Amino acid sequence: MLKKVLWIALACAVLLAALAISRSVNLTSNAPKEPAPVQAPAAEDAAEPTAAAEPAPQPTAPIVKTPEELQVEEDAAAVGLTTVEPEPEAPAQTPPN
Amino acid sequence: MRWAWIAAVPAVLANAVAVAQEPPVVSPPAPSAQAAAPTATQLSAAQLETALKALRTADLHGLRPKDYLPADEADAAAVTQGLLRYARDVKVGRLALGDFPELWAVRPPPYDPAPELAKAVAEDRLQPWLDGLAPRYAGYVALKRGLVRYREIATAGGWETIPPGAAMGFGSTDPRVPALRKRLAVEDPQAEATGSPTFDKALQDAVVRAQKRYGLKPDGVVGNGTLAYLNQPVGQRVLQIIANMERWRWLPATMPSTRVQVNSGAAIVTLFRDDKPVLSMKAVSGKPGDETPMLMSAIHSVVINPPWNVPSRIAREELWPKERARPGYLASHNYRIIPVEGGEPRLQQKSGDSSALGRFKFDFDNPFAVYLHDTPSKGGFDLYARQASHGCVRIEKPRALAEALLAADPAWAYSAAFDTALGDGSKTQRVKLPEQVPVMILYWTAFAGADGLMHFRGDPYNWDRLLLTKVGVVGQAQAKA
Numbered sequence: 001m002l003k004k005v006l007w008i009a010l011a012c013a014v015l016l017a018a019l020a021i022s023r024s025v026n027l028t029s030n031a032p033k034e035p036a037p038v039q040a041p042a043a044e045d046a047a048e049p050t051a052a053a054e055p056a057p058q059p060t061a062p063i064v065k066t067p068e069e070l071q072v073e074e075d076a077a078a079v080g081l082t083t084v085e086p087e088p089e090a091p092a093q094t095p096p097n
Numbered sequence: 098m099r100w101a102w103i104a105a106v107p108a109v110l111a112n113a114v115a116v117a118q119e120p121p122v123v124s125p126p127a128p129s130a131q132a133a134a135p136t137a138t139q140l141s142a143a144q145l146e147t148a149l150k151a152l153r154t155a156d157l158h159g160l161r162p163k164d165y166l167p168a169d170e171a172d173a174a175a176v177t178q179g180l181l182r183y184a185r186d187v188k189v190g191r192l193a194l195g196d197f198p199e200l201w202a203v204r205p206p207p208y209d210p211a212p213e214l215a216k217a218v219a220e221d222r223l224q225p226w227l228d229g230l231a232p233r234y235a236g237y238v239a240l241k242r243g244l245v246r247y248r249e250i251a252t253a254g255g256w257e258t259i260p261p262g263a264a265m266g267f268g269s270t271d272p273r274v275p276a277l278r279k280r281l282a283v284e285d286p287q288a289e290a291t292g293s294p295t296f297d298k299a300l301q302d303a304v305v306r307a308q309k310r311y312g313l314k315p316d317g318v319v320g321n322g323t324l325a326y327l328n329q330p331v332g333q334r335v336l337q338i339i340a341n342m343e344r345w346r347w348l349p350a351t352m353p354s355t356r357v358q359v360n361s362g363a364a365i366v367t368l369f370r371d372d373k374p375v376l377s378m379k380a381v382s383g384k385p386g387d388e389t390p391m392l393m394s395a396i397h398s399v400v401i402n403p404p405w406n407v408p409s410r411i412a413r414e415e416l417w418p419k420e421r422a423r424p425g426y427l428a429s430h431n432y433r434i435i436p437v438e439g440g441e442p443r444l445q446q447k448s449g450d451s452s453a454l455g456r457f458k459f460d461f462d463n464p465f466a467v468y469l470h471d472t473p474s475k476g477g478f479d480l481y482a483r484q485a486s487h488g489c490v491r492i493e494k495p496r497a498l499a500e501a502l503l504a505a506d507p508a509w510a511y512s513a514a515f516d517t518a519l520g521d522g523s524k525t526q527r528v529k530l531p532e533q534v535p536v537m538i539l540y541w542t543a544f545a546g547a548d549g550l551m552h553f554r555g556d557p558y559n560w561d562r563l564l565l566t567k568v569g570v571v572g573q574a575q576a577k578a
Binding site for chain 2 (some may be wrong): 033070071072073074075076077079080081082083084085
């Protein structure tokens with residue numbers, strides 16, 4: 001009888017130990033273990049800078065127009081600049097009640 | 098039927114207050130309470146003040162406040178009438194539809210401001226309505242700014258006339274050099290009003306800029322031709338700006354994004370695509386007496402190697418006399434005589450390099466039988482006053498325009514297609530555009546250039562003067578002066 005109890009106790013202890021070991025190595029989880037972060041290549045770092053590391057905006061180079069382009073602009077003014085100005089939006093004359 | 102109603106608009110305007118109380122004698126449409134002009138009692142005190150402010154500043158649009166302001170500014174009914182006249186004049190101009198000469202075929206649609214005014218008052222949006230009356234085109238807005246500027250110059254005393262004399266150029270020590278410096282500085286912020294008594298590089302540059310602003314040959318030499326432009330009184334420039342502002346009011350509220358625009362006054366053609374100028378060139382427009390009409394139409398075809406069907410007037414007045422004076426003239430210039438049963442024979446010039454139409458013709462419907470075309474007389478584009486045609490518009494780069502207009506047609510997307518079609522000039526081919534391209538022939542003599550300064554041209558057709566006379570800005574006697 002005592003032997004039986006001891007065997008059962010031993011079996012339980014083994015079971016508990018096995019359970020503890022399995023938890024420690026995460027054998028029950030289906031999710032793959034997250035890989036260790038990989039260092040991004042330097043080029044990608046430059047391509048997608050973080051907000052904190054965003055460099056100051058480069059001054060845009062002035063657009064140099066060719067003499068032909070300048071002439072077209074001059075001529076466009078001479079035939080009548082038909083670009084439409086934004087519609088004026090004024091508030092109503094008296095505030096709504 | 099629509100026009101019959103429109104014809105009564107002036108009468109409706111003149112009796113705006115009465116209209117509110119009783120139906121107008123014209124119909125349709127029957128005036129609803131909302132469409133009727135507001136009576137004196139409908140204008141609030143704030144609206145009355147807004148109206149008066151607009152009328153007092155009518156000169157900003159080149160109009161005269163006294164034409165709209167009543168003697169008694171507290172008389173709200175009279176203010177309302179003035180406001181209706183003002184609205185019409187700002188939006189569609191002062192020239193009555195019946196007073197348009199035949200060649201001024203760009204005309205505004207009839208406009209009755211009374212319903213809009215009633216609505217604006219009812220919704221308490223009088224100021225926004227007033228703000229939206231004038232053309233919203235950058236060209237008009239720039240003229241408005243120019244008008245303020247040139248009136249300021251006039252108020253400050255204008256500029257002094259420079260006496261005629263020998264041409265002044267780089268290195269000249271002419272005693273008129275200081276006066277020239279001072280004169281140029283009035284209009285050109287880059288020019289210095291004072292400096293060396295010698296005609297130096299800075300002065301030469303200022304002269305070149307001024308010559309470009311006046312459409313003159315920019316050679317930097319001040320001869321009597323350049324002086325004639327410099328000596329135009331500032332008041333003349335103010336009137337020129339007012340005349341051009343008036344013409345802007347005849348245009349539709351919006352333009353098609355792809356279009357060909359011609360200024361016959363400056364003899365320039367520009368193609369706009371997606372509202373951006375993409376191609377421009379010099380032109381030769383009609384000479385005085387054969388003025389190129391103002392019109393709006395749509396180019397539907399390009400004719401490659403067009404023959405020229407000579408208009409009977411040109412045949413009668415120009416070509417037949419040459420044939421009589423020098424028999425064989427017509428044959429030597431490739432004219433065919435086409436008999437017409439019971440009438441004068443017609444003349445047709447064969448297609449080819451020597452054809453008066455050159456190698457390209459751009460057709461659009463219009464009652465004046467004018468079109469854009471190539472020319473064998475390329476030298477005409479080197480001139481700075483280019484009003485020399487019989488009314489058609491000769492263009493400097495016809496092939497570039499044809500290629501641009503036909504770019505969407507796969508059959509014409511390659512330059513080689515044009516080479517083949519042009520051939521030796523003997524084969525005429527009409528090519529329909531995949532989509533018609535609107536064309537507007539306008540007449541501008543004052544406009545703001547890309548440099549932001551006012552540019553002026555002569556008034557080759559005297560249409561500024563005619564317009565100002567017709568709308569009563571200058572008197573008949575002044576017009577003849």
